[in-house]
Amino acid sequence: xxxSRDGRPASGAPPAGRPAATPSLxxxxxxxxxxxxxxxxxxxxxxxxxxxxxxxxRRALLDGAGIDKAxxxxxxGSPAAYGQSQFAIVRGHAFEARVTSDGGTxxxxxxHERLAPGTPPxxxxxxxxxxxxxxxxxxRTARTALALREATAAGGWALLQHPMLAVEVAGSxxxxxxxxxxxxxxxxxxxxxxxxxxxxxxxxxxxxxxxxARQAAVYVLALEPVAAQVGAYIGxxxxxxxxxxxxxPKDFSNLPTAAAVDVRKQLATTRRQLTRLTRVEDIAGALxxxxxxxxxxxxxxxxxxxxxxxLAEAVEAVGAAYAPECLAACELAFHCxxxxxxxxxxxxxxxxxxxxxxxxxxxxxxxxxxxxxAPEPPVAPGGPDDPAVVALRRAAALRAEALARAAxxxxxxxxxxxx
Numbered sequence: 001x002x003x004s005r006d007g008r009p010a011s012g013a014p015p016a017g018r019p020a021a022t023p024s025l026x027x028x029x030x031x032x033x034x035x036x037x038x039x040x041x042x043x044x045x046x047x048x049x050x051x052x053x054x055x056x057x058r059r060a061l062l063d064g065a066g067i068d069k070a071x072x073x074x075x076x077g078s079p080a081a082y083g084q085s086q087f088a089i090v091r092g093h094a095f096e097a098r099v100t101s102d103g104g105t106x107x108x109x110x111x112h113e114r115l116a117p118g119t120p121p122x123x124x125x126x127x128x129x130x131x132x133x134x135x136x137x138x139x140r141t142a143r144t145a146l147a148l149r150e151a152t153a154a155g156g157w158a159l160l161q162h163p164m165l166a167v168e169v170a171g172s173x174x175x176x177x178x179x180x181x182x183x184x185x186x187x188x189x190x191x192x193x194x195x196x197x198x199x200x201x202x203x204x205x206x207x208x209x210x211x212x213a214r215q216a217a218v219y220v221l222a223l224e225p226v227a228a229q230v231g232a233y234i235g236x237x238x239x240x241x242x243x244x245x246x247x248x249p250k251d252f253s254n255l256p257t258a259a260a261v262d263v264r265k266q267l268a269t270t271r272r273q274l275t276r277l278t279r280v281e282d283i284a285g286a287l288x289x290x291x292x293x294x295x296x297x298x299x300x301x302x303x304x305x306x307x308x309x310x311l312a313e314a315v316e317a318v319g320a321a322y323a324p325e326c327l328a329a330c331e332l333a334f335h336c337x338x339x340x341x342x343x344x345x346x347x348x349x350x351x352x353x354x355x356x357x358x359x360x361x362x363x364x365x366x367x368x369x370x371x372x373x374a375p376e377p378p379v380a381p382g383g384p385d386d387p388a389v390v391a392l393r394r395a396a397a398l399r400a401e402a403l404a405r406a407a408x409x410x411x412x413x414x415x416x417x418x419x
Contacts, residue, residue, distance in 0.1 A: 028284050029065040034294025039066025048214035049329035054276040055321035057283050059330060064280035067293050069331035075295050075304035075311055078335035092196035099194055099247055099256045103127055104159040110258035111182055111245050128158040137175035140164035149230045151183040152238055158183035165222035169274060178219040191219045191244040199248045199257050216244040217266035242267060291317055323351050358388040370396040
């Protein structure tokens with residue numbers, strides 16, 4: 001389940017409706033990464049997190065350029081404090097291999113059990129498993145589109161393992177790789193997500209299921225233009241189902257179980273948020289001349305030699321939209337939090353608080369607006385009648401009143417003892 005960017009030309013072309021990056025944009029993104037630096041692959045969780053925070057131009061640019069944000073955060077002195085363990089990665093790969101072994105017989109059985117109960121699953125020899133190998137992500141994307149077209153036109157079953165799909169992110173193509181896509185005889189396609197977290201007594205962790213649903217929504221979104229293209233070619237409608245199959249270990253074993261997950265809500269949200277993203281080309285064009293995020297790695301290929309002050313200046317040249325939720329989704333979150341606290345920005349308190357404070361931008365402005373000695377704070381757009389200012393002063397008055405009345409309770413009157 002990876003998302004990758006590659007500026008190299010490759011055989012094939014992206015599907016219709018997903019334009020490739022222009023040569024000038026490729027050249028600019030290469031300059032931002034630095035000479036000889038390969039674009040960084042992203043996982044689907046990072047792409048879903050990008051869609052969840054469309055106002056962050058910084059993340060849109062860094063992800064669009066394929067910059068290693070973890071290495072950048074390390075060089076800035078604010079390394080990310082999270083990540084998936086190597087053990088979890090190995091366990092996940094082993095479980096996926098088990099689920100997709102024998103031509104995906106077990107996976108298709110689970111799909112029938114959860115999405116088409118009462119119908120017999122196809123025999124192993126009735127399921128096509130096309131080879132999707134090709135040169136580069138663009139070539140693999142074209143090969144996947146061809147395999148989907150052939151499988152749908154044949155009117156049979158097909159299992160595509162690790163297909164490559166294209167998604168337009170901020171005006172630049174990203175290539176996403178779901179675990180599997182199943183083509184049914186009726187011409188519909190189903191996304192399959194294979195995760196290593198367990199389903200205990202038929203239920204899994206709600207937060208993890210939500211994250212998986214957001215990732216699956218990205219894959220469904222990427223399949224839609226391909227389905228339209230294939231439908232036009234074969235002359236009948238092709239449907240990408242909005243119920244995906246989530247496959248997980250059963251209880252504490254390594255045996256697979258599955259659940260159908262409705263991703264309509266996540267699909268609508270992701271589509272809307274990706275549309276709101278500012279184009280990478282526009283963000284890059286607004287940067288000062290010569291801006292680059294090149295770490296100037298040493299001979300070992302790991303140690304950054306560029307001064308942190310220069311890197312910080314380059315990073316700060318791009319606006320960010322920090323929120324506490326970023327700490328669980330972005331490698332640069334700790335750097336952005338530090339800057340937000342230094343500036344006293346109310347965004348550090350959370351999106352909910354930020355929305356309630358209206359035009360008040362800093363903690364200092366909030367304290368000034370709430371103070372009784374500031375009858376008309378200039379920071380409030382509506383003066384003392386501004387709803388945020390009224391609410392703050394009311395809260396400050398209630399707090400002062402509560403503190404004034406607070407007193408240490410005296411000793412209790414002696415109660416008669418029990419006899």
